Amino acid sequence: MGERGRLRLHPDEEPVPAASAEELLGRVAAGDEPAFAALYDLVAGPVLGLVTRVLRDHAQAEEVAQEVLVEVWRKATRYVPERGSALSWVLTIAHRRAVDRVRSHQAVLDREERVGRMDVRRPFDEVTESTLATLDQQRVRQCLAQLTDLQRESIVLAYYNGYTYPEVAEVLKVAPGTVKTRIRDGLIRLRDCLGVDR
Structure with a gap:
Protein backbone atom coordinates (compact mmCIF):
# COMPACT_ATOMS: atom_id res chain seq x y z
CA MET A 1 0.00 0.00 0.00
CA GLY A 2 1.27 3.48 -0.83
CA GLU A 3 -0.70 6.48 0.39
CA ARG A 4 -3.55 5.86 2.75
CA GLY A 5 -6.56 4.54 0.80
CA ARG A 6 -4.60 3.84 -2.35
CA LEU A 7 -3.29 0.60 -3.83
CA ARG A 8 0.07 0.53 -5.59
CA LEU A 9 0.84 -2.72 -7.47
CA HIS A 10 4.40 -1.89 -8.49
CA PRO A 11 6.58 1.12 -7.62
CA ASP A 12 6.49 2.40 -11.22
CA GLU A 13 2.70 2.13 -11.58
CA GLU A 14 0.21 4.85 -10.84
CA PRO A 15 -1.69 4.20 -7.61
CA VAL A 16 -5.33 3.13 -8.02
CA PRO A 17 -7.63 5.27 -5.82
CA ALA A 18 -9.59 3.25 -3.24
CA ALA A 19 -12.92 2.45 -4.86
CA SER A 20 -16.00 0.35 -4.33
CA ALA A 21 -16.33 -3.07 -5.93
CA GLU A 22 -18.96 -1.61 -8.26
CA GLU A 23 -16.61 1.14 -9.48
CA LEU A 24 -13.76 -1.31 -9.89
CA LEU A 25 -15.94 -3.75 -11.82
CA GLY A 26 -16.96 -0.93 -14.17
CA ARG A 27 -13.29 -0.19 -14.83
CA VAL A 28 -12.54 -3.89 -15.27
CA ALA A 29 -15.28 -4.05 -17.91
CA ALA A 30 -13.30 -1.38 -19.79
CA GLY A 31 -10.14 -3.54 -19.59
CA ASP A 32 -8.43 -1.71 -16.71
CA VAL A 51 -15.99 -22.00 -2.63
CA THR A 52 -14.23 -23.77 0.26
CA ARG A 53 -17.56 -24.13 2.11
CA VAL A 54 -19.10 -25.80 -0.95
CA LEU A 55 -16.16 -28.01 -1.96
CA ARG A 56 -14.61 -28.75 1.47
CA ASP A 57 -11.29 -29.36 -0.27
CA HIS A 58 -8.83 -26.46 -0.05
CA ALA A 59 -6.76 -27.39 -3.12
CA GLN A 60 -9.85 -27.68 -5.33
CA ALA A 61 -11.30 -24.53 -3.77
CA GLU A 62 -8.20 -22.53 -4.68
CA GLU A 63 -8.37 -23.82 -8.25
CA VAL A 64 -12.07 -22.96 -8.60
CA ALA A 65 -11.53 -19.54 -6.98
CA GLN A 66 -8.91 -18.75 -9.64
CA GLU A 67 -11.35 -19.86 -12.36
CA VAL A 68 -14.01 -17.58 -10.85
CA LEU A 69 -11.72 -14.56 -10.88
CA VAL A 70 -10.72 -15.23 -14.49
CA GLU A 71 -14.43 -15.42 -15.34
CA VAL A 72 -15.02 -12.10 -13.55
CA TRP A 73 -12.29 -10.52 -15.70
CA ARG A 74 -13.77 -12.00 -18.90
CA LYS A 75 -17.43 -11.28 -18.11
CA ALA A 76 -17.22 -7.96 -16.25
CA THR A 77 -19.28 -6.28 -18.98
CA ARG A 78 -22.24 -8.50 -18.03
CA TYR A 79 -22.53 -7.03 -14.53
CA VAL A 80 -25.74 -5.00 -14.14
CA PRO A 81 -25.61 -2.78 -11.00
CA GLU A 82 -29.42 -2.58 -10.80
CA ARG A 83 -29.61 -6.33 -10.13
CA GLY A 84 -27.42 -6.29 -7.03
CA SER A 85 -24.02 -5.48 -5.61
CA ALA A 86 -20.79 -6.35 -7.39
CA LEU A 87 -19.83 -8.69 -4.55
CA SER A 88 -23.16 -10.54 -4.85
CA TRP A 89 -22.59 -10.91 -8.60
CA VAL A 90 -19.07 -12.27 -8.06
CA LEU A 91 -20.23 -14.64 -5.30
CA THR A 92 -23.07 -15.91 -7.51
CA ILE A 93 -20.47 -16.84 -10.15
CA ALA A 94 -18.35 -18.46 -7.43
CA HIS A 95 -21.25 -20.49 -6.07
CA ARG A 96 -22.26 -21.68 -9.53
CA ARG A 97 -18.69 -22.71 -10.35
CA ALA A 98 -18.30 -24.57 -7.04
CA VAL A 99 -21.60 -26.42 -7.46
CA ASP A 100 -20.63 -27.31 -11.05
CA ARG A 101 -17.36 -28.77 -9.73
CA VAL A 102 -19.22 -30.85 -7.14
CA ARG A 103 -21.66 -32.13 -9.78
CA SER A 104 -18.83 -32.90 -12.20
CA HIS A 105 -16.96 -34.83 -9.51
CA GLN A 106 -20.13 -36.72 -8.55
CA ALA A 107 -20.84 -37.54 -12.20
CA VAL A 108 -17.38 -39.10 -12.52
CA LEU A 109 -17.94 -41.18 -9.38
CA ASP A 110 -21.38 -42.26 -10.60
CA ARG A 111 -20.00 -43.21 -14.00
CA GLU A 112 -17.20 -45.25 -12.43
CA GLU A 113 -19.71 -47.01 -10.19
CA ARG A 114 -21.96 -47.81 -13.16
CA VAL A 115 -19.03 -49.19 -15.13
CA GLY A 116 -18.10 -51.36 -12.15
CA ARG A 117 -21.62 -52.81 -12.03
CA MET A 118 -22.19 -53.20 -15.77
CA ASP A 119 -21.26 -56.85 -15.96
CA VAL A 120 -23.76 -57.85 -13.25
CA ARG A 121 -26.73 -55.73 -14.31
CA ARG A 122 -29.12 -56.77 -17.02
CA PRO A 123 -30.22 -54.21 -19.66
CA PHE A 124 -33.83 -54.66 -18.47
CA ASP A 125 -32.87 -53.41 -14.99
CA GLU A 126 -31.29 -50.27 -16.44
CA VAL A 127 -34.35 -49.52 -18.60
CA THR A 128 -36.67 -50.02 -15.61
CA GLU A 129 -34.55 -47.81 -13.39
CA SER A 130 -34.33 -45.10 -16.05
CA THR A 131 -38.11 -45.19 -16.65
CA LEU A 132 -38.91 -44.97 -12.94
CA ALA A 133 -36.46 -42.08 -12.48
CA THR A 134 -38.11 -40.22 -15.38
CA LEU A 135 -41.58 -40.76 -13.89
CA ASP A 136 -40.34 -39.50 -10.49
CA GLN A 137 -38.88 -36.39 -12.11
CA GLN A 138 -42.18 -35.70 -13.90
CA ARG A 139 -44.12 -36.04 -10.63
CA VAL A 140 -41.75 -33.67 -8.85
CA ARG A 141 -42.02 -31.12 -11.71
CA GLN A 142 -45.84 -31.35 -11.62
CA CYS A 143 -45.86 -30.83 -7.84
CA LEU A 144 -43.38 -27.94 -8.07
CA ALA A 145 -45.69 -26.27 -10.61
CA GLN A 146 -48.45 -26.21 -7.95
CA LEU A 147 -46.38 -24.08 -5.55
CA THR A 148 -46.38 -20.29 -5.43
CA ASP A 149 -43.64 -18.60 -7.46
CA LEU A 150 -41.71 -17.62 -4.30
CA GLN A 151 -41.99 -21.14 -2.83
CA ARG A 152 -40.85 -22.77 -6.07
CA GLU A 153 -37.96 -20.31 -6.66
CA SER A 154 -36.79 -20.63 -3.05
CA ILE A 155 -36.83 -24.44 -3.13
CA VAL A 156 -35.10 -24.64 -6.52
CA LEU A 157 -32.35 -22.25 -5.43
CA ALA A 158 -31.83 -23.97 -2.06
CA TYR A 159 -32.19 -27.65 -2.99
CA TYR A 160 -31.26 -27.83 -6.67
CA ASN A 161 -28.68 -25.01 -6.87
CA GLY A 162 -27.24 -25.44 -3.37
CA TYR A 163 -27.76 -21.85 -2.18
CA THR A 164 -27.90 -21.09 1.54
CA TYR A 165 -31.03 -19.40 2.92
CA PRO A 166 -29.30 -15.97 3.14
CA GLU A 167 -28.09 -16.36 -0.46
CA VAL A 168 -31.63 -17.28 -1.60
CA ALA A 169 -32.94 -14.22 0.27
CA GLU A 170 -30.42 -11.99 -1.48
CA VAL A 171 -31.16 -13.40 -4.95
CA LEU A 172 -34.94 -13.06 -4.47
CA LYS A 173 -34.64 -9.71 -2.64
CA VAL A 174 -36.71 -10.85 0.36
CA ALA A 175 -36.01 -11.27 4.08
CA PRO A 176 -34.27 -14.52 5.17
CA GLY A 177 -37.22 -15.29 7.46
CA THR A 178 -39.55 -15.10 4.47
CA VAL A 179 -37.34 -17.56 2.58
CA LYS A 180 -37.40 -20.04 5.49
CA THR A 181 -41.18 -19.80 5.75
CA ARG A 182 -41.72 -20.20 1.99
CA ILE A 183 -39.38 -23.19 1.80
CA ARG A 184 -41.02 -24.87 4.82
CA ASP A 185 -44.53 -24.29 3.43
CA GLY A 186 -43.44 -25.37 -0.06
CA LEU A 187 -41.85 -28.58 1.22
CA ILE A 188 -45.03 -29.43 3.13
CA ARG A 189 -47.08 -28.93 -0.04
CA LEU A 190 -44.57 -30.99 -2.06
CA ARG A 191 -44.67 -33.81 0.50
CA ASP A 192 -48.48 -33.86 0.36
CA CYS A 193 -48.53 -33.73 -3.44
CA LEU A 194 -46.00 -36.56 -3.75
CA GLY A 195 -47.76 -38.64 -1.07
CA VAL A 196 -44.60 -38.94 1.03
CA ASP A 197 -45.18 -40.27 4.56
CA ARG A 198 -44.20 -37.99 7.40
Whole structure:
Protein backbone atom coordinates (compact mmCIF):
# COMPACT_ATOMS: atom_id res chain seq x y z
CA MET A 1 0.00 0.00 0.00
CA GLY A 2 1.27 3.48 -0.83
CA GLU A 3 -0.70 6.48 0.39
CA ARG A 4 -3.55 5.86 2.75
CA GLY A 5 -6.56 4.54 0.80
CA ARG A 6 -4.60 3.84 -2.35
CA LEU A 7 -3.29 0.60 -3.83
CA ARG A 8 0.07 0.53 -5.59
CA LEU A 9 0.84 -2.72 -7.47
CA HIS A 10 4.40 -1.89 -8.49
CA PRO A 11 6.58 1.12 -7.62
CA ASP A 12 6.49 2.40 -11.22
CA GLU A 13 2.70 2.13 -11.58
CA GLU A 14 0.21 4.85 -10.84
CA PRO A 15 -1.69 4.20 -7.61
CA VAL A 16 -5.33 3.13 -8.02
CA PRO A 17 -7.63 5.27 -5.82
CA ALA A 18 -9.59 3.25 -3.24
CA ALA A 19 -12.92 2.45 -4.86
CA SER A 20 -16.00 0.35 -4.33
CA ALA A 21 -16.33 -3.07 -5.93
CA GLU A 22 -18.96 -1.61 -8.26
CA GLU A 23 -16.61 1.14 -9.48
CA LEU A 24 -13.76 -1.31 -9.89
CA LEU A 25 -15.94 -3.75 -11.82
CA GLY A 26 -16.96 -0.93 -14.17
CA ARG A 27 -13.29 -0.19 -14.83
CA VAL A 28 -12.54 -3.89 -15.27
CA ALA A 29 -15.28 -4.05 -17.91
CA ALA A 30 -13.30 -1.38 -19.79
CA GLY A 31 -10.14 -3.54 -19.59
CA ASP A 32 -8.43 -1.71 -16.71
CA GLU A 33 -5.87 -4.21 -15.34
CA PRO A 34 -4.87 -2.23 -12.20
CA ALA A 35 -8.57 -1.97 -11.32
CA PHE A 36 -8.84 -5.74 -11.70
CA ALA A 37 -5.89 -6.21 -9.34
CA ALA A 38 -7.67 -3.99 -6.79
CA LEU A 39 -10.95 -5.87 -7.31
CA TYR A 40 -9.09 -9.17 -6.95
CA ASP A 41 -7.71 -8.06 -3.58
CA LEU A 42 -11.21 -7.01 -2.51
CA VAL A 43 -13.13 -10.17 -3.48
CA ALA A 44 -10.59 -13.02 -3.47
CA GLY A 45 -11.08 -13.76 0.24
CA PRO A 46 -14.91 -13.97 0.14
CA VAL A 47 -14.75 -16.01 -3.08
CA LEU A 48 -12.29 -18.53 -1.61
CA GLY A 49 -14.35 -18.74 1.60
CA LEU A 50 -17.59 -19.49 -0.26
CA VAL A 51 -15.99 -22.00 -2.63
CA THR A 52 -14.23 -23.77 0.26
CA ARG A 53 -17.56 -24.13 2.11
CA VAL A 54 -19.10 -25.80 -0.95
CA LEU A 55 -16.16 -28.01 -1.96
CA ARG A 56 -14.61 -28.75 1.47
CA ASP A 57 -11.29 -29.36 -0.27
CA HIS A 58 -8.83 -26.46 -0.05
CA ALA A 59 -6.76 -27.39 -3.12
CA GLN A 60 -9.85 -27.68 -5.33
CA ALA A 61 -11.30 -24.53 -3.77
CA GLU A 62 -8.20 -22.53 -4.68
CA GLU A 63 -8.37 -23.82 -8.25
CA VAL A 64 -12.07 -22.96 -8.60
CA ALA A 65 -11.53 -19.54 -6.98
CA GLN A 66 -8.91 -18.75 -9.64
CA GLU A 67 -11.35 -19.86 -12.36
CA VAL A 68 -14.01 -17.58 -10.85
CA LEU A 69 -11.72 -14.56 -10.88
CA VAL A 70 -10.72 -15.23 -14.49
CA GLU A 71 -14.43 -15.42 -15.34
CA VAL A 72 -15.02 -12.10 -13.55
CA TRP A 73 -12.29 -10.52 -15.70
CA ARG A 74 -13.77 -12.00 -18.90
CA LYS A 75 -17.43 -11.28 -18.11
CA ALA A 76 -17.22 -7.96 -16.25
CA THR A 77 -19.28 -6.28 -18.98
CA ARG A 78 -22.24 -8.50 -18.03
CA TYR A 79 -22.53 -7.03 -14.53
CA VAL A 80 -25.74 -5.00 -14.14
CA PRO A 81 -25.61 -2.78 -11.00
CA GLU A 82 -29.42 -2.58 -10.80
CA ARG A 83 -29.61 -6.33 -10.13
CA GLY A 84 -27.42 -6.29 -7.03
CA SER A 85 -24.02 -5.48 -5.61
CA ALA A 86 -20.79 -6.35 -7.39
CA LEU A 87 -19.83 -8.69 -4.55
CA SER A 88 -23.16 -10.54 -4.85
CA TRP A 89 -22.59 -10.91 -8.60
CA VAL A 90 -19.07 -12.27 -8.06
CA LEU A 91 -20.23 -14.64 -5.30
CA THR A 92 -23.07 -15.91 -7.51
CA ILE A 93 -20.47 -16.84 -10.15
CA ALA A 94 -18.35 -18.46 -7.43
CA HIS A 95 -21.25 -20.49 -6.07
CA ARG A 96 -22.26 -21.68 -9.53
CA ARG A 97 -18.69 -22.71 -10.35
CA ALA A 98 -18.30 -24.57 -7.04
CA VAL A 99 -21.60 -26.42 -7.46
CA ASP A 100 -20.63 -27.31 -11.05
CA ARG A 101 -17.36 -28.77 -9.73
CA VAL A 102 -19.22 -30.85 -7.14
CA ARG A 103 -21.66 -32.13 -9.78
CA SER A 104 -18.83 -32.90 -12.20
CA HIS A 105 -16.96 -34.83 -9.51
CA GLN A 106 -20.13 -36.72 -8.55
CA ALA A 107 -20.84 -37.54 -12.20
CA VAL A 108 -17.38 -39.10 -12.52
CA LEU A 109 -17.94 -41.18 -9.38
CA ASP A 110 -21.38 -42.26 -10.60
CA ARG A 111 -20.00 -43.21 -14.00
CA GLU A 112 -17.20 -45.25 -12.43
CA GLU A 113 -19.71 -47.01 -10.19
CA ARG A 114 -21.96 -47.81 -13.16
CA VAL A 115 -19.03 -49.19 -15.13
CA GLY A 116 -18.10 -51.36 -12.15
CA ARG A 117 -21.62 -52.81 -12.03
CA MET A 118 -22.19 -53.20 -15.77
CA ASP A 119 -21.26 -56.85 -15.96
CA VAL A 120 -23.76 -57.85 -13.25
CA ARG A 121 -26.73 -55.73 -14.31
CA ARG A 122 -29.12 -56.77 -17.02
CA PRO A 123 -30.22 -54.21 -19.66
CA PHE A 124 -33.83 -54.66 -18.47
CA ASP A 125 -32.87 -53.41 -14.99
CA GLU A 126 -31.29 -50.27 -16.44
CA VAL A 127 -34.35 -49.52 -18.60
CA THR A 128 -36.67 -50.02 -15.61
CA GLU A 129 -34.55 -47.81 -13.39
CA SER A 130 -34.33 -45.10 -16.05
CA THR A 131 -38.11 -45.19 -16.65
CA LEU A 132 -38.91 -44.97 -12.94
CA ALA A 133 -36.46 -42.08 -12.48
CA THR A 134 -38.11 -40.22 -15.38
CA LEU A 135 -41.58 -40.76 -13.89
CA ASP A 136 -40.34 -39.50 -10.49
CA GLN A 137 -38.88 -36.39 -12.11
CA GLN A 138 -42.18 -35.70 -13.90
CA ARG A 139 -44.12 -36.04 -10.63
CA VAL A 140 -41.75 -33.67 -8.85
CA ARG A 141 -42.02 -31.12 -11.71
CA GLN A 142 -45.84 -31.35 -11.62
CA CYS A 143 -45.86 -30.83 -7.84
CA LEU A 144 -43.38 -27.94 -8.07
CA ALA A 145 -45.69 -26.27 -10.61
CA GLN A 146 -48.45 -26.21 -7.95
CA LEU A 147 -46.38 -24.08 -5.55
CA THR A 148 -46.38 -20.29 -5.43
CA ASP A 149 -43.64 -18.60 -7.46
CA LEU A 150 -41.71 -17.62 -4.30
CA GLN A 151 -41.99 -21.14 -2.83
CA ARG A 152 -40.85 -22.77 -6.07
CA GLU A 153 -37.96 -20.31 -6.66
CA SER A 154 -36.79 -20.63 -3.05
CA ILE A 155 -36.83 -24.44 -3.13
CA VAL A 156 -35.10 -24.64 -6.52
CA LEU A 157 -32.35 -22.25 -5.43
CA ALA A 158 -31.83 -23.97 -2.06
CA TYR A 159 -32.19 -27.65 -2.99
CA TYR A 160 -31.26 -27.83 -6.67
CA ASN A 161 -28.68 -25.01 -6.87
CA GLY A 162 -27.24 -25.44 -3.37
CA TYR A 163 -27.76 -21.85 -2.18
CA THR A 164 -27.90 -21.09 1.54
CA TYR A 165 -31.03 -19.40 2.92
CA PRO A 166 -29.30 -15.97 3.14
CA GLU A 167 -28.09 -16.36 -0.46
CA VAL A 168 -31.63 -17.28 -1.60
CA ALA A 169 -32.94 -14.22 0.27
CA GLU A 170 -30.42 -11.99 -1.48
CA VAL A 171 -31.16 -13.40 -4.95
CA LEU A 172 -34.94 -13.06 -4.47
CA LYS A 173 -34.64 -9.71 -2.64
CA VAL A 174 -36.71 -10.85 0.36
CA ALA A 175 -36.01 -11.27 4.08
CA PRO A 176 -34.27 -14.52 5.17
CA GLY A 177 -37.22 -15.29 7.46
CA THR A 178 -39.55 -15.10 4.47
CA VAL A 179 -37.34 -17.56 2.58
CA LYS A 180 -37.40 -20.04 5.49
CA THR A 181 -41.18 -19.80 5.75
CA ARG A 182 -41.72 -20.20 1.99
CA ILE A 183 -39.38 -23.19 1.80
CA ARG A 184 -41.02 -24.87 4.82
CA ASP A 185 -44.53 -24.29 3.43
CA GLY A 186 -43.44 -25.37 -0.06
CA LEU A 187 -41.85 -28.58 1.22
CA ILE A 188 -45.03 -29.43 3.13
CA ARG A 189 -47.08 -28.93 -0.04
CA LEU A 190 -44.57 -30.99 -2.06
CA ARG A 191 -44.67 -33.81 0.50
CA ASP A 192 -48.48 -33.86 0.36
CA CYS A 193 -48.53 -33.73 -3.44
CA LEU A 194 -46.00 -36.56 -3.75
CA GLY A 195 -47.76 -38.64 -1.07
CA VAL A 196 -44.60 -38.94 1.03
CA ASP A 197 -45.18 -40.27 4.56
CA ARG A 198 -44.20 -37.99 7.40
